[in-house]
Amino acid sequence: MCGALAGLTFAAKDLFDVAGLPTAAGNPDFAGWWGLPIQDAWAVAALKKAGARLVAKTHTHELAYGMTGINPHFGTPRNPRVPAGIPGGSSSGSAVAVAAGLVPVALGSDTAGSVRIPASLCGVYAYRPTHGAIPTQGVVPLAPGYDTVGLLAAGPEVMERCARVLLCEALPVVRFERAVLLRDALELCDPEAHAAVERVAQRLEALGIAVEEKSLGLLQEAREAQRVLQGAQAWGFHQGWLEERQPRLGEDVRKLLEMASRLTAGEIGRALSEQVRLRAEMGALLSPGTLVLLPATPSSAPQVSTLHDPEKALAFRWRTLSLTCYASVLGAPVVSVPAEQPGEKPIGVQLVGPWGSDMGLLNIARQAFK
Template sequence: MAGRTARRAEADPGDPVGAFMPGPRVTIAGAASGPLAGLAFGLKDIFDVAGHVSTFGNPDWARTHPPATITAPCVTMLVEAGASMAGKTKTVELAAGLTGENPWYGTPTNPVCPDRYPGGSSCGSAAGLAAGLFDFALGSDTAGSVRIPASYCGLFGIRPSWGAVNACGVLPLGPSFDTVGWFAREASLLRRVGEVLLPPGGEGALGPLLKVEEAWMNADPAVANALTPALERLEARFGRAAQVEVAVEGLHAFFDAFRACNNEENLSALGPWVYSVKPKLSAAVQARFDLAPHQPPAKTAWGRHIRSVAGARIRALLAGGGVLVFPTSPVVAPPLSASTDEIMAIREQTIGVTSIAGFAGVPEVTIPAGRVEGAPVGLSLVAGAGRDRALLAFAEAAAAALGLGEGG
């Protein structure tokens, strides 16, 4: 299929990368004091802010939904901790995509690699943070929507344990996978934001490192080679990694199972609106809702079974404090000229890996640990469910071991 070029966001002197939603900036002043006082954050446009409509990346969604009456609790928690909301940031349409492309509002520019995609679906949050427009950013992660843009844009990012952060007032895509995540340019700030958003507990020592062989094999050779020195430095700091296999069914089966489960949940969460309103959707998103109703029930049941079995296996492996380590994304950010077929192949290759944490409901932190021809690549650390605070502390120590000081 022929190549394509994403539509760039219109230039704005105050937003050179097109990270914010067009129109008047939606802002909230932070409390005068608190652990995040003086900091500003970007907010993915799927979080409720009282008095404003969340567009969900689609004009017809914005047209058919009223303004929110209450601000999402996780946003309120940040504001009460002293952080100010700098504005709402762009999302991929219906939060369904990993490239960061949005045909309606424009695709944010990747500040690190302007000829490549920023990653999605939390594209504006990642691009704006990488461009220095705010200090940290809130996003959501269903199939990698924080982890992948963090990897593509050279940021720290976290998908927390499922249910660890209050997701009320956040538009759903796949509710049993959806998590509220965040980005930072420093591991220390990633941890500080977690101290505000995460429930108490979950601290403690972690280890040993567990090298996920199939995830390293799944990565493009250039990506694996770029991240190997980082793994070796972490081994020097935390001890030699043990080799493990978590996807005995195969990463391709993980992708297929995730897609089967997600199709069912997308239909439940968004199908009634799609089929009643008949909104104008991008071709890729429309195809999802055209095909999902025809998924055989046996395929759905198979997907749920793989998820259940694999999730239990991964949680058991991590119960003793082990930390999985593997490339966050198997590829660098794809070029804007990538064809539809190339993007679909990358999606399959990627979601096979991002499903590891998704199936188990466990936390994953990505750190900017390498580069391939100037393009960033992230290294993921995954811990047991509920060990989010311990993982953030471990990631901070890992960043120090890699020489990733303040500012990355």
């Protein structure tokens, strides 16, 4: 078969429609409501057209509404790098398939960190595009205002090849001259995340990129605004079938949807107003030629058993989403790179660029982290 991706195999998260196969979205009752797809999702079709071969659909956190990868219905994919550790979510199966060497690349979705988090915890690369740069047609939505089609990959070269196929427009390769390391992001993290960011900063400096530190002071506010707006959109999409079908739901997702259903018009309106302010203030860091550097997760993968404790699970969730919300709220592109030392547990670092700088970020990953 001819094409830019000839000979490549890939997997797709079970939010992506594949003609003739059910789309379960991590829930035992969703596929019956969604209906059997008659055509592939846009991203699946694009990779196939370029010569790649789809070999599997992969697990997801239920309805893509979670960041641990723990699924009470279909089981939890095993993290190949951290025995009994969570794989991360919601693109849990895609990250595990790549980390285990089953495929070199897999499609995932990223709303609030759903490719970046499992990539960090499983030790693979991830790419979240500029919001809207890759069509989401044929992908089960969670919150369209934040949803993106993302990639998880074993290496930066294959990630860049697939990104070129998926991006609808030929984006320029932006040259980066400066990186801003967010001190307040590091304050949320364990020492292993600090060390990972320092290693990535050194790699960037070796490319001639000047690294400086700044405190933003807006991460928790951004996380809260996204929590409200994402919840409102998730409830807006899922309300119909939830009320019609009364499906089985895992406890964590049920609670999130119940909270979302109680959001008031005032809360949503305030969050929308706050998001406008946050986008202006946070986006000011991303001047042309500048990227923002921050951890992808606050630590390596916690044990699945540890997150059975609701307080510990909630603390890990809030710390993690405070790190991923910067790019999500802005709709900015991100590349997450593995940054652990040999023999250590995986942990990733995010490189966030200005809107449309996707190819520049992918180029840095290929140069500095291959």
